[in-house]
Each structure stands twice: as C-alpha cells, then as structure tokens.
Amino acid sequence: MGKTGLVFFPAFDWAISPTHPEREERLLYTRDQIFEEGILDNSNIVEYTPRLAEEKDIQRVHFCVPNVETQTTSAHFISAGSALKLGDALMAGEIKNGFSLVRPPGHHAMRVVHGNRGFCNINNEAILVEYLRKKYNIRKIAIVDTDVHHGDGTQDIFYHDPDVLFISLHQDGRTLYPGTGFVEEAGGPGAYLSNINIPLPPRTTDEGFLKVWRKIVRPLLKKFAPELVINSAGQDNHFTDPLANMLVSSQGYAKITEELKPDLAVLEGGYAIETALPYVNLGILLALAGQDYSKVVEPYYRREELKQTADTTNYIDRLINYWQNMFSANPPDKEQLFSGKMLYNRSRNIYYDTDNIREQQQEFVYYCPDCPGIYQVISESDKTFSRSCGIKGISIPIYACSKCEEFGYELWQKETKEKVYDYYYLQDKKNDQYLMEQAGK
Amino acid sequence: MLIGIDIGGTFTDGVVISGQEVIKAVKVRTDEEISFSIEEALKQILTDLDPQKVEQVTLSTTLITNLITQERLPQTGMLLLPGPGANPEQLNFAGPYRVLRGAVDYRGRVIESVDLNEVKEACTYFLEKNIHHLVVACKFSQRNSSLEKQIVEYIQKYYPQVKVLASYEVSGLLNWVRRANGAFYTLATREASHVFQKYINNTLTKLGLDCPVYMLKADGGTLPINVALRYPLETIFSGPAASALGSLACLDEKATAVVVDIGGTTTDLALLLRGKPLLAERGASINNYPLPVRSLAVASLELGGDTSITIEEGKICFTKRQGPALCVGGPTLTVTDILVYSGYSTIASRDLIKEQVEAIAAELQLTPEQFSEQVLELFVEQLEAKLEAMFHAWEEEPAYRIWQVLAAKKQRPQTLLCLGGPSGGIGKYWAEKKKWQVIIPQHYAVANAIGAALAKPTLKVDFFADTERKTYSTNIGGLQGTLLQPLKHVEEAKKFFLMVFKATAKEWNLAKDMPIETLYEEGFNIVRDWQTKGRIFQIGLQTVPGIRTFIKEERSDG
Numbered sequence: 001m002g003k004t005g006l007v008f009f010p011a012f013d014w015a016i017s018p019t020h021p022e023r024e025e026r027l028l029y030t031r032d033q034i035f036e037e038g039i040l041d042n043s044n045i046v047e048y049t050p051r052l053a054e055e056k057d058i059q060r061v062h063f064c065v066p067n068v069e070t071q072t073t074s075a076h077f078i079s080a081g082s083a084l085k086l087g088d089a090l091m092a093g094e095i096k097n098g099f100s101l102v103r104p105p106g107h108h109a110m111r112v113v114h115g116n117r118g119f120c121n122i123n124n125e126a127i128l129v130e131y132l133r134k135k136y137n138i139r140k141i142a143i144v145d146t147d148v149h150h151g152d153g154t155q156d157i158f159y160h161d162p163d164v165l166f167i168s169l170h171q172d173g174r175t176l177y178p179g180t181g182f183v184e185e186a187g188g189p190g191a192y193l194s195n196i197n198i199p200l201p202p203r204t205t206d207e208g209f210l211k212v213w214r215k216i217v218r219p220l221l222k223k224f225a226p227e228l229v230i231n232s233a234g235q236d237n238h239f240t241d242p243l244a245n246m247l248v249s250s251q252g253y254a255k256i257t258e259e260l261k262p263d264l265a266v267l268e269g270g271y272a273i274e275t276a277l278p279y280v281n282l283g284i285l286l287a288l289a290g291q292d293y294s295k296v297v298e299p300y301y302r303r304e305e306l307k308q309t310a311d312t313t314n315y316i317d318r319l320i321n322y323w324q325n326m327f328s329a330n331p332p333d334k335e336q337l338f339s340g341k342m343l344y345n346r347s348r349n350i351y352y353d354t355d356n357i358r359e360q361q362q363e364f365v366y367y368c369p370d371c372p373g374i375y376q377v378i379s380e381s382d383k384t385f386s387r388s389c390g391i392k393g394i395s396i397p398i399y400a401c402s403k404c405e406e407f408g409y410e411l412w413q414k415e416t417k418e419k420v421y422d423y424y425y426l427q428d429k430k431n432d433q434y435l436m437e438q439a440g441k
Numbered sequence: 442m443l444i445g446i447d448i449g450g451t452f453t454d455g456v457v458i459s460g461q462e463v464i465k466a467v468k469v470r471t472d473e474e475i476s477f478s479i480e481e482a483l484k485q486i487l488t489d490l491d492p493q494k495v496e497q498v499t500l501s502t503t504l505i506t507n508l509i510t511q512e513r514l515p516q517t518g519m520l521l522l523p524g525p526g527a528n529p530e531q532l533n534f535a536g537p538y539r540v541l542r543g544a545v546d547y548r549g550r551v552i553e554s555v556d557l558n559e560v561k562e563a564c565t566y567f568l569e570k571n572i573h574h575l576v577v578a579c580k581f582s583q584r585n586s587s588l589e590k591q592i593v594e595y596i597q598k599y600y601p602q603v604k605v606l607a608s609y610e611v612s613g614l615l616n617w618v619r620r621a622n623g624a625f626y627t628l629a630t631r632e633a634s635h636v637f638q639k640y641i642n643n644t645l646t647k648l649g650l651d652c653p654v655y656m657l658k659a660d661g662g663t664l665p666i667n668v669a670l671r672y673p674l675e676t677i678f679s680g681p682a683a684s685a686l687g688s689l690a691c692l693d694e695k696a697t698a699v700v701v702d703i704g705g706t707t708t709d710l711a712l713l714l715r716g717k718p719l720l721a722e723r724g725a726s727i728n729n730y731p732l733p734v735r736s737l738a739v740a741s742l743e744l745g746g747d748t749s750i751t752i753e754e755g756k757i758c759f760t761k762r763q764g765p766a767l768c769v770g771g772p773t774l775t776v777t778d779i780l781v782y783s784g785y786s787t788i789a790s791r792d793l794i795k796e797q798v799e800a801i802a803a804e805l806q807l808t809p810e811q812f813s814e815q816v817l818e819l820f821v822e823q824l825e826a827k828l829e830a831m832f833h834a835w836e837e838e839p840a841y842r843i844w845q846v847l848a849a850k851k852q853r854p855q856t857l858l859c860l861g862g863p864s865g866g867i868g869k870y871w872a873e874k875k876k877w878q879v880i881i882p883q884h885y886a887v888a889n890a891i892g893a894a895l896a897k898p899t900l901k902v903d904f905f906a907d908t909e910r911k912t913y914s915t916n917i918g919g920l921q922g923t924l925l926q927p928l929k930h931v932e933e934a935k936k937f938f939l940m941v942f943k944a945t946a947k948e949w950n951l952a953k954d955m956p957i958e959t960l961y962e963e964g965f966n967i968v969r970d971w972q973t974k975g976r977i978f979q980i981g982l983q984t985v986p987g988i989r990t991f992i993k994e995e996r997s998d999g
Binding site for chain 2: 007008009010011012013014018019023024025028029031032033035036037038039040041042047048049050051052074075078242274278279282286291292293294295296297298299
C-alpha cells in the first residue's frame with residue numbers, strides 16, 4: 001500500500017496581524033490533535049520537511065506588482081514550496097498522495113497581484129499546477145476547491161486554460177465573500193466549461209455537499225480524465241466556522257476526500273481553529289491514508305441540529321439539474337464563442353479586502369485555432385490615499401503554438417516601447433522565461 | 442575519577458578516567474545476570490584503586506532492553522480512553538486493551554466523562570485472563586490528568602491486588618500511543634528495576650563505593666539511579682549513545698562525523714553533528730512499538746565481521762552469522778576473512794584461508810582479488826545505503842517555524858569514526874575507495890565505557906501553559922498544575938518555568954550551577970470574537986548536553 005506524504009507547516013511565527021484570523025494560533029490545536037493521535041508513527045504516513053519555492057515558480061503564475069519580493073514573505077515561499085515538495089515526492093513515486101497542511105493560504109490570489117485578498121498573496125495550487133506541468137510534462141490537471149469561499153484566484157488564473165479543469169464548491173456568492181463564483185462563470189472562449197462553479201445555498205449539510213460531489217463533480221472528473229487531481233482543502237464549510245454559514249462536518253470532509261482521492265490536497269481557509277480544524281484536518285489526513293476516520297466526530301456535533309431543510313435540498317437539486325443539462329447539451333465550440341472576432345476582452349473591478357485595494361482590469365485573449373492563444377492584461381490599482389499603479393502583462397501559454405510564441409514576443413517589443421504603464425511583464429510559460437520592465441528606466 | 446561501565450552482548454567494559462586520560466580499562470564476559478558482570482568489572486577496577494577517590498559511577502546497561510525484547514515481562518493490560526479521533530485498532534499499542542468512554546480535548550477540557558461501570562467490566566475482563574498489571578491512557582491526559590486519576594483511584598480502591606499506572610505519570614509527550622506504551626513497559630519492568638537497583642546498591646557498599654551512581658539514557662544524558670527507577674524506559678538503547686559519546690570524546694566539541702560501530706553480527710550507525718549526537722525525530726521504538734523516549738537516531742544493519750559469505754545463483758550474498766571467522770576456527774567464510782585475505786586486517790594469517798577464498802573465487806570465475814573487492818564493495822554499499830537513508834531522514838526532519846526552514850543548509854559529514862573489531866579493516870577499505878576521512882580512536886575497544894563515564898546528567902523539559910484555562914503541563918511525567926500568576930508575556934512564563942525546572946533538577950540531583958539553555962520559547966494569542974482571551978506558551982528548557990571532558994590520545998588517522 002502506498003504512503004501518504006504530509007508537510008505540516010503551521011508557521012508558528014507568522015501572522016497577518018495579532019488578532020487576524022490568519023495568525024500564529026491557527027494550526028496550534030490541529031498540531032495538538034494530529035501529534036497526540038500518534039498517527040504520524042504509522043508507516044503509511046510520511047512527514048516531509050517544507051522547502052522554499054523559487055521566485056520563478058511564482059512568476060510562472062503571477063504578475064506580482066511591482067515584483068515578487070514586495071508581495072511575499074518567507075512564509076509564502078514556504079507555503080508554496082511545501083506543495084511543490086509533495087508534488088516532487090508524488091512524481092518520484094515515494095507517496096501515493098499528499099497533504100500540504102500549511103499556511104498562509106492562496107486560493108484568492110489571482111494572476112495579477114497588487115496586494116493581499118482574502119488572506120492570500122500567492123496561489124499555492126496554481127503554483128503547484130504550473131510547476132508540475134513544466135517539470136513533468138503533465139498536461140491535464142483538475143483542481144477541486146472545497147473551501148466555503150469561491151476560489152476566485154484559481155478561477156482567474158486558469159480561466160482561459162482548457163487543460164486545467166477548475167471546480168469550486170462554495171457558499172453562494174450573494175451571501176459570502178468574494179461575491180463571485182456563479183454558474184455563468186464557466187471559462188473563457190478557448191476554455192469553455194473548464195471552469196465549473198457550484199454555488200451552494202447557506203446551511204448546506206454533509207448530505208448536500210456529498211450529493212453535488214457525486215452528481216456533478218465526480219462525473220465531470222471522469223469525463224475530463226485528468227492526469228492529476230488537486231484538492232484546495234479549505235475547511236470553512238464546517239458548521240462552526242465563524243466566517244461562513246454552512247453545516248458540513250468533519251465526517252463530510254473526510255468522506256469527500258475518500259471518494260475524490262486527490263493526488264495532492266492543499267489546505268486553504270477554515271477559521272474555526274478549535275472546533276473544526278483539529279477534527280477536519282485529522283479526518284482528511286486519515287481519509288488520504290486510507291485509515292478509519294469514522295471516529296473523528298466533533299464533541300459539539302449534534303446530528304439533529306445539522307439537518308438540511310427541504311428548501312435547501314430542492315435548491316441543490318436544481319443546481320445539479322442545471323449542470324447535468326449543460327453537460328448533456330452540445331457546448332458551443334471555440335469559434336462560436338469568439339464569434340468570429342480575433343480578440344476576446346473582458347473588463348472587471350477587483351476588490352482586495354485585506355489590503356483595501358481596488359483594481360481595474362482589462363483582459364484580452366487572442367484567438368488561435370491551434371493553442372489557447374496569447375493573453376494580455378492591463379491592470380490599474382488604487383489604494384486609499386496612495387498613487388495608482390498601472391501594469392501590462394503578456395502571457396504565452398505553456399502549450400502555445402510557435403506562431404503565438406513569436407507573436408507574444410512581438411507584442412512585448414512593441415508594448416514596452418510605448419511606456420504607458422508603470423510596469424510591463426512577459427510571462428513565457430512555454431520557455432519558462434519571465435521578463436519585467438519598468439517604464440522610464 | 443570517573444568510572445564508566447558498558448554492558449555489551451558479549452563483553453562488559455569498564456574504564457576509569459582521571460583528568461583527560463583513561464587510566465584503566467577492564468573487560469569481562471557478560472553474564473546472563475547483568476548485575477554480576479557489573480560487580481565483576483567494578484571489582485577488577487578497584488583492585489589497585491582507592492574507592493574514596495571515585496566521584497561517580499555511570500552504568501550503560503541492557504537490562505531493560507533485554508527484558509522487553511526477550512519478553513520476560515508480567516502480562517499487562519491497557520485501559521484506553523481515545524475520545525474522538527483515529528481508530529485505536531489502527532494504532533500500535535504494545536498490549537491487549539479495552540476501549541472506555543471518557544475524553545479530554547487539546548485544551549484539557551473534559552468533553553466526555555468516565556463510566557465506572559465500564560472500568561469495572563474491563564477490570565473483570567483482565568482479571569479473568571489472569572492479568573494483574575494495568576495501565577490507563579487517555580488522549581490529552583498531559584493537559585488534564587483527571588480522568589486517568591479517577592480510574593486509577595477506582596482500581597486501587599476496588600482491586601487492591603492490581604498494579605496500576607496512569608500514562609500521564611510516565612510522560613507528557615504529545616503522542617498518546619507513545620505515552621500508553623511508555624506506561625505499559627514502565628509498569629512491566631518496574632519490579633525488575635527495583636531488584637537491579639537493590640543489587641547494585643549492595644555491591645557498591647560491599648566494594649566501599651559511596652559515590653553517586655547514574656544510568657546512561659538513550660539520548661546520551663544520565664539519570665541518577667533512584668530516578669531511573671521511576672523512568673526505567675529511559676535507560677533502553679544506551680549502548681549506541683555510549684559509543685557516540687565515546688567517539689565524541691576522542692574528537693572535539695565541533696566534531697561532525699558518522700560513528701560506525703561494527704560488531705560481529707550487527708553494525709550501528711550514528712551521527713555526530715557539531716559535537717552533538719543526532720536524536721531520533723520522534724523517539725525510540727522497541728519491538729516496533731513507539732515509545733515516549735528520546736533516543737539517538739541510530740540505524741542498525743544485520744551485518745558485521747562474522748557475517749558469512751555465500752554464493753547463490755552465481756552471486757555473492759551475505760547471510761547471518763554462523764560462528765566466528767574461518768581464520769579463527771569458525772565454520773564459514775566471513776567478511777573478516779576477506780579483510781584478512783586482502784590485507785586490511787592482521788588478526789590471523791592469510792595462509793589459513795587462502796585456499797577457501799581462491800576456491801570460491803574460481804567458482805565465480807573471478808580472481809581472488811576481484812572476489813575480495815566485490816565482497817567489500819557489497820558490504821560498504823549496504824552501509825552507505827543505510828547511511829543515505831539516515832541522512833535523508835535527518836534532512837527531512839519536519840520544521841514548523843519559518844526560521845527553521847530558513848536555517849543553514851545541512852552539511853553532510855565527511856568523516857567516519859570506526860569502532861569495534863572489524864571496523865579498522867572496513868574503515869581502511871572505505872577510506873581508500875570512497876574518499877572519506879577515517880578515524881580509528883586509540884581506545885576504540887572501550888569507547889562505549891568511556892562514553893558512559895563522560896556523559897553528563899541531562900534534563901529536558903517542554904512546558905506548556907494556557908492562561909485562559911490557567912493550567913500548565915510538562916513532558917516530565919505527572920508534572921502539571923494550576924497557574925496562580927497570570928503569566929502575561931513570554932519572559933514571565935519563562936521565569937515561572939525556570940523555577941519549576943530547577944525544582945525538578947534538584948529532585949534529579951543535578952548540580953545547582955548547571956547551565957540551562959532555552960530550546961524554544963513562543964507565545965500564542967488566544968483570540969475569540971476578535972478579543973484576546975488569554976495566551977498559550979510553549980517553552981523548552983534543558984541542561985546543556987555534551988560530555989564532561991575530551992580524552993587526550995595518540996592515534997593514527999586513516
């Protein structure tokens with residue numbers, strides 16, 4: 001039987017601020033529970049030491065404004081690096097699956113990073129995906145996000161990538177941060193239906209959570225046939241979470257983990273640090289290791305109080321219906337979605353709750369019949385009482401055709417001459433080259 | 442003068458150290474009754490020595506290890522209170538157990554109470570099986586021992602014939618399986634420890650020795666013999682600790698080296714890093730059961746000088762020791778014979794085995810030189826594979842803090858320190874082929890006894906305090922209590938813990954001026970509803986480990 005790899009990095013010396021939910025104490029009780037259980041002495045769980053990610057690993061995913069150094073601390077490099085460490089162990093065949101039980105989290109970090117949003121600066125799962133694709137030539141990867149908040153960062157990063165299937169189960173955006181993650185957000189024209197949102201009504205229980213997994217997510221994964229499955233294992237769907245309104249238990253989390261069988265799970269949010277995290281983390285770890293988790297029951301668990309109402313069940317059934325219909329119909333092809341135009345564009349405002357930043361963004365994707373096409377982004381941010389900063393980023397996809405690769409560099413030459421924005425970035429994922437230029441220098 | 446005695450499988454060694462010199466060394470055959478061997482070694486040491494000049498005696502014994510590995514223990518049962526969590530069936534408990542109701546959580550709050558009817562039922566169950574030794578282990582009992590205490594008191598009251606021990610008294614380690622196993626073996630070896638101590642005390646009186654006696658621990662520290670009675674398990678696996686310390690004594694305080702102790706049947710590998718032996722990440726295990734005992738990270742191989750060489754399907758293979766080497770009258774060709782044949786060892790004449798070596802080589806269509814080379818290569822290859830795994834485990838030690846991850850990259854040692862009979866030959870070969878620096882200490886034959894003699898008493902205490910619940914606890918068995926002061930910041934907590942530490946140090950007979958070092962100190966805010974409700978402190982203190990002195994010696998480095 002294969003082993004389960006664990007990197008446990010509670011970052012006991014790192015916090016956003018002393019009373020912020022993302023503080024030193026967050027994984028303290030989880031540490032107590034997991035160590036006290038004695039399960040780390042079991043031969044089928046191997047603990048790995050964390051490592052630092054490299055700057056390049058971050059540039060492969062993000063346009064950090066003005067640079068990676070400004071947007072990160074050592075804790076971010078370690079949190080991202082821990083996932084990479086397990087990725088390497090998985091690919092080397094040392095482990096059958098792995099759990100990166102680390103903080104700080106990352107799934108709200110988008111491609112462009114002006115600051116911290118939703119407690120995240122850089123996206124650990126996206127960094128992992130791009131690293132694995134670059135290093136091991138993996139093509140198709142699925143990310144299933146079971147955090148209560150919409151994984152808007154991961155959605156943003158892979159929105160135009162047909163080879164990464166992103167599925168997010170979360171509390172409906174009309175009732176919770178970040179206010180996105182509706183079914184209509186289903187991927188760019190070149191990657192339609194590779195982004196699946198399942199916005200669940202507040203007070204969804206294990207029953208509803210597992211039902212959408214079995215009726216929507218599982219069939220979708222089967223159809224997509226990814227080479228690897230990554231789980232963004234947020235734990236704030238828990239019935240005691242202080243920042244959300246769901247009714248999922250550690251049993252529900254363990255069950256979905258057992259059935260999903262992720263190759264790698266990466267901790268995301270979850271701020272019921274006493275009542276949920278010790279039990280949910282333990283449940284997930286046991287489920288990954290193929291051990292009995294049936295006795296992982298919260299002391300505060302009252303089955304009768306965690307009953308799903310008929311309304312909630314009906315709503316969830318309609319949601320399931322929606323996705324089942326979408327997938328039984330013939331989806332429009334790329335050409336139809338670009339509707340004859342050579343350029344797709346989208347404008348948005350993005351809000352950074354932690355750092356109080358408003359970002360205005362315009363994205364462009366160039367149509368290419370042979371590859372996902374060149375991606376371009378113009379982004380301007382303004383912080384309260386400080387000068388705005390404008391950037392332009394060009395991204396050449398990892399599986400770009402040679403024409404697009406050439407075109408990407410042509411654009412870079414042309415744009416950097418114009419010097420309209422403060423910073424220019426070229427992200428050449430194909431050749432693993434990352435360039436930055438500051439206007440006027 | 443310091444006396445060190447190390448009990449090995451075959452021989453018991455004793456040394457006397459005065460200043461920086463080994464002034465006397467004795468060797469006696471190890472008797473089945475270990476105390477006899479100690480007595481015999483002490484007698485030989487004291488033939489021309491004034492007992493009044495001896496400052497201390499330190500013993501490194503295999504007493505407890507042997508009792509456990511040979512399963513010469515009274516039958517012992519376990520009462521387990523797992524509460525929520527992993528299924529006990531999938532955990533590694535050392536004895537038969539019954540699972541009971543009652544649970545404590547990570548903060549030490551009782552979340553389920555004990556059902557005494559269940560305790561009664563469990564006692565009846567074990568008594569019917571003629572088991573009269575019972576241990577009680579509750580998850581998080583180090584944070585709150587009340588449930589374990591309640592059960593122990595009940596058993597003492599209604600089943601006075603039963604010997605019972607609670608896990609919190611043995612260890613406060615954050616790992617209930619290890620605590621439970623620790624309590625299990627502590628209870629099971631307690632009587633034998635008593636008998637042993639009594640015998641040793643009588644022996645010392647008889648010989649006119651009235652100095653303090655210490656037992657060497659698995660982590661290379663020592664423990665006064667009367668404290669060792671309470672924590673007999675701490676004295677298991679002291680042999681590798683003795684050899685690592687003995688090696689260190691021949692080097693210097695910043696030494697980084699691999700200690701290779703090659704015996705007849707097994708080889709032990711240990712690491713010295715900047716003058717400190719590497720400890721096992723989680724602690725020792727015995728019979729595959731994890732224990733709450735700090736120990737050296739030791740890798741053992743079933744490979745030694747007497748390992749015999751066989752040919753299977755045209756390939757060279759190593760098999761278990763059949764007896765001594767051929768060149769000293771043994772039954773089969775061994776690694777030692779090859780060392781003799783290739784000139785790496787001079788313990789016997791090459792002519793005695795020339796014929797056999799040549800015959801086997803011919804069978805393999807090799808020259809005798811090629812054959813010898815291949816045997817030694819295979820031997821070193823296996824040692825190196827084990828060493829690689831050991832380095833890997835060291836490099837993969839978990840880190841939970843940023844500073845630990847950012848700490849300097851771990852440098853692998855380039856020096857081999859060889860102990861034991863065959864290690865000279867293997868060491869020379871290793872140095873020639875693999876460019877290691879090889880050191881063979883002058884006193885390599887009694888290095889373990891030197892290590893025992895020079896070991897220092899050590900005490901390491903992990904403190905934990907929760908100011909919201911006003912409780913504190915430690916890893917030292919049973920030491921937990923209520924906070925009377927508020928403990929506002931880390932410095933205050935440290936001051937309080939230092940006081941507790943010194944009280945324990947006194948109980949352990951440690952010198953008052955013993956330097957104490959802080960291993961870690963951290964405070965966590967307990968924040969609920971955006972309000973700070975209290976603090977959790979984690980502080981680790983220990984007496985500075987190491988050895989009393991380094992030995993001056995003349996040696997030839999390979």
